[in-house]
Amino acid sequence: xxxxxxxxxxxxxxxxxxxxxxxxxxxxxxxxxxxxxxxxxxxxxxxxxxxxxxxxxxxxxxxxxxxxxxxxxxxxxxxxxxxxxxxxxxxxxxxxxxxxxxxxxxxxxxxxxxxxxxxxxxxxxxxxxxxxxxxxxxxxxxxxxxxxxxxxxxxxxxxxxxxxxxxxxxxxxxxxxxxxxxxxxxxxxxxxxxxxxxxxxxxxxxxxxxxxxxxxxxxxxxxxxxxxxxxxxxxxxxxxxxxxxxxxxxxxxxxxxxxxxxxxxxxxxxxxxxxxxxxxxxxxxxxxxxxxxxxxxxxxxxxxxxxxxxxxxxxx
Amino acid sequence: xxxxxxxxxxxxxxxxxxxxxxxxxxxxxxxxxxxxxxxxxxxxxxxxxxxxxxxxxxxxxxxxxxxxxxxxxxxxxxxxxxxxxxxxxxxxxxxxxxxxxxxxxxxxxxxxxxxxxxxxxxxxxxxxxxxxxxxxxxxxxxxxxxxxxxxxxxxxxxxxxxxxxxxxxxxxxxxxxxxxxxxxxxxxxxxxxxxxxxxxxxxxxxxxxxxxxxxxxxxxxxxxxxxxxxxx
Numbered sequence: 001x002x003x004x005x006x007x008x009x010x011x012x013x014x015x016x017x018x019x020x021x022x023x024x025x026x027x028x029x030x031x032x033x034x035x036x037x038x039x040x041x042x043x044x045x046x047x048x049x050x051x052x053x054x055x056x057x058x059x060x061x062x063x064x065x066x067x068x069x070x071x072x073x074x075x076x077x078x079x080x081x082x083x084x085x086x087x088x089x090x091x092x093x094x095x096x097x098x099x100x101x102x103x104x105x106x107x108x109x110x111x112x113x114x115x116x117x118x119x120x121x122x123x124x125x126x127x128x129x130x131x132x133x134x135x136x137x138x139x140x141x142x143x144x145x146x147x148x149x150x151x152x153x154x155x156x157x158x159x160x161x162x163x164x165x166x167x168x169x170x171x172x173x174x175x176x177x178x179x180x181x182x183x184x185x186x187x188x189x190x191x192x193x194x195x196x197x198x199x200x201x202x203x204x205x206x207x208x209x210x211x212x213x214x215x216x217x218x219x220x221x222x223x224x225x226x227x228x229x230x231x232x233x234x235x236x237x238x239x240x241x242x243x244x245x246x247x248x249x250x251x252x253x254x255x256x257x258x259x260x261x262x263x264x265x266x267x268x269x270x271x272x273x274x275x276x277x278x279x280x281x282x283x284x285x286x287x288x289x290x291x292x293x294x295x296x297x298x299x300x301x302x303x304x305x306x307x308x309x310x311x312x313x314x315x316x
Numbered sequence: 317x318x319x320x321x322x323x324x325x326x327x328x329x330x331x332x333x334x335x336x337x338x339x340x341x342x343x344x345x346x347x348x349x350x351x352x353x354x355x356x357x358x359x360x361x362x363x364x365x366x367x368x369x370x371x372x373x374x375x376x377x378x379x380x381x382x383x384x385x386x387x388x389x390x391x392x393x394x395x396x397x398x399x400x401x402x403x404x405x406x407x408x409x410x411x412x413x414x415x416x417x418x419x420x421x422x423x424x425x426x427x428x429x430x431x432x433x434x435x436x437x438x439x440x441x442x443x444x445x446x447x448x449x450x451x452x453x454x455x456x457x458x459x460x461x462x463x464x465x466x467x468x469x470x471x472x473x474x475x476x477x478x479x480x481x482x483x484x485x486x487x488x489x490x491x492x493x494x495x496x497x498x499x500x501x502x503x504x505x506x507x508x509x510x511x512x513x514x515x516x517x518x519x520x521x522x523x524x525x526x527x528x529x530x531x532x533x534x535x536x537x538x539x540x541x542x543x544x545x546x547x548x
Binding site: 125 | 356
């Protein structure tokens with residue numbers, strides 16, 4: 001073929017810059033990060049836990065379970081008792097193990113984000129610059145430093161109040177995350193939304209929640225195909241503008257697809273005579289285990305507000 | 317931006333949840349007196365769309381990535397009241413299923429991301445773009461500016477929610493019971509990150525999506541749906 005017949009981009013003699021080979025386990029590329037995010041959601045297989053009828057929380061009547069677990073979240077938020085929060089986190093871990101949730105999964109989902117996000121976020125709060133109080137450990141004292149824009153305080157200490165405050169945030173966040181995990185891993189989504197409908201949430205909102213939950217997974221698969229398609233076709237390094245252009249184009253595509261889907265679903269619902277009425281099942285029979293669970297929640301509540309306050313951690 | 321449980325007191329969460337109740341009510345009333353059955357798929361797909369926007373890892377020049385919340389974009393496309401419902405549903409599923417944002421803090425997250433951000437974004441966009449041609453520089457700039465301002469307003473409100481915790485909720489010995497950072501720390505910490513990075517991401521994503529929507533038949537379809545369903 002004559003060189004002049006070639007398209008301009010093929011005639012170009014520019015060398016293509018290839019991405020540098022990295023040996024890091026951590027993805028750096030935005031496409032890889034997005035894929036990892038999608039994969040993390042799609043790879044969570046709840047079926048083995050949900051279908052395990054021997055699990056502790058799987059045996060509970062759903063209304064009782066949802067009410068009880070939401071009460072525990074509220075207890076964790078209201079308490080001013082650190083020992084209670086430590087005990088509560090231990091109970092949640094025990095309940096997770098008894099509900100056939102693997103220890104590794106529990107730590108990856110709860111304690112890893114707690115250490116890396118909440119832990120780092122509250123860390124500066126333990127020093128006297130942020131939370132003044134009784135010094136637990138002095139980092140430096142009697143220092144005088146004064147710059148043009150900044151003057152260092154004479155003393156830097158870790159305070160008892162700061163440590164307690166950080167522990168409160170960490171333990172409350174962990175308890176809440178743990179309970180959310182117990183709830184979602186041991187309750188089918190359809191059952192959970194039926195409970196919400198029974199508790200007065202509008203039928204239409206419950207249907208929207210159900211439909212959104214179902215289609216999120218379908219669209220994540222489509223999204224994964226988009227990202228994989230893009231990644232497999234990339235040879236050289238992308239410019240920042242081409243990355244942004246791809247993101248903008250993909251968002252626009254998704255808008256088109258979601259709107260098309262919404263029309264199709266609407267026609268499908270209408271043709272099947274959908275009226276918006278949502279049938280929430282009546283409460284199931286309560287068993288001894290349900291009463292035991294309710295009693296445990298009441299005991300926890302009593303302990304949270306009338307429990308032992310003079311324990312070692314408060315003497316910090 | 318998603319506030320987990322533990323940072324805000326239950327009374328703050330309750331108060332913001334209570335503020336959201338008339339907003340949700342008004343949103344459902346606005347979308348045809350009561351939520352119409354025909355709008356179920358549209359709002360569900362709107363919520364899916366919100367969720368997907370938050371899944372995009374947007375590259376930023378220092379080599380790392382961040383994500384947009386898409387509130388302004390959703391408000392521009394579906395209208396601010398529909399955005400309230402769509403964003404709230406997406407946030408509820410994120411809190412319950414993906415542990416992104418707290419269950420108790422859902423009201424606060426909805427207030428920041430499903431009310432403040434879409435409304436601020438929508439009205440800033442409207443006031444700048446006016447009758448700009450789709451895909452024109454003015455329309456894209458309006459989208460970018462609206463996205464930038466909206467996310468910063470939402471971040472500012474969130475930082476106030478964080479910052480008031482040690483003022484109101486402290487034990488007798490001075491221990492902050494929830495977020496330990498006062499307004500003097502919380503506002504700069506949140507705003508520096510949002511003014512310098514997150515705001516630009518939100519603005520760029522909004523403008524980039526608007527640019528492509530202008531060349532796709534989406535705009536036509538969207539306006540048809542808006543007319544048909546009475547979305548404002």
